[in-house]
Amino acid sequence: MTDLFACLGGVPALPGAACRGRHDLFDGETTADRIAAERLCRDACPALGACRRWVASLPKSRRPVGVVAGRFVDPVRR
Template sequence: MSDWSTMRALLAGIPALPGARCKGRSDLFERTVGEHRMTGRLTKTEVDDARREALRVCRVCPALMACRTWLDGLGVTRRPAGVVAGVVITAGGTPAKTATPATLPSSGAES
């Protein structure tokens, strides 16, 4: 399969999610994985802060339920890592057991 064919296949499975609050915020959601394309590895505090903010974004998102339905329909090996559908997904494709808004430590003032 050519690169374009691969890309088309990947994009075909992504739902439109009208009103999704994550749209245009890839910089934030990339940081929830622990690496950032521009700056490289992040500190644990930077990752935790990004996850906390991304989870806040998801919590009030009008597309949250549709996003969760999409995530639940993916096989574990196909799930993206980081904050997705209001949960932290590990590199193994499973939800993290301790990374929720209530359990992430606060590194600063809440906004």
């Protein structure tokens, strides 16, 4: 299923990504969820560099919302 999403959305594989299987945290609705997701990315994700390069390559209008590459992407300000 992950490969299907990668093909459809142009998302790179990002092996070992800390967010894999944790959408509940990275798309969380509370500030505590957002802070925990940001911390997990910054402190423990081996794919952080590749993820940041991928996000930076996207037009702002195509960037995913929520915590992405250790940063919060606000849907209103994207």
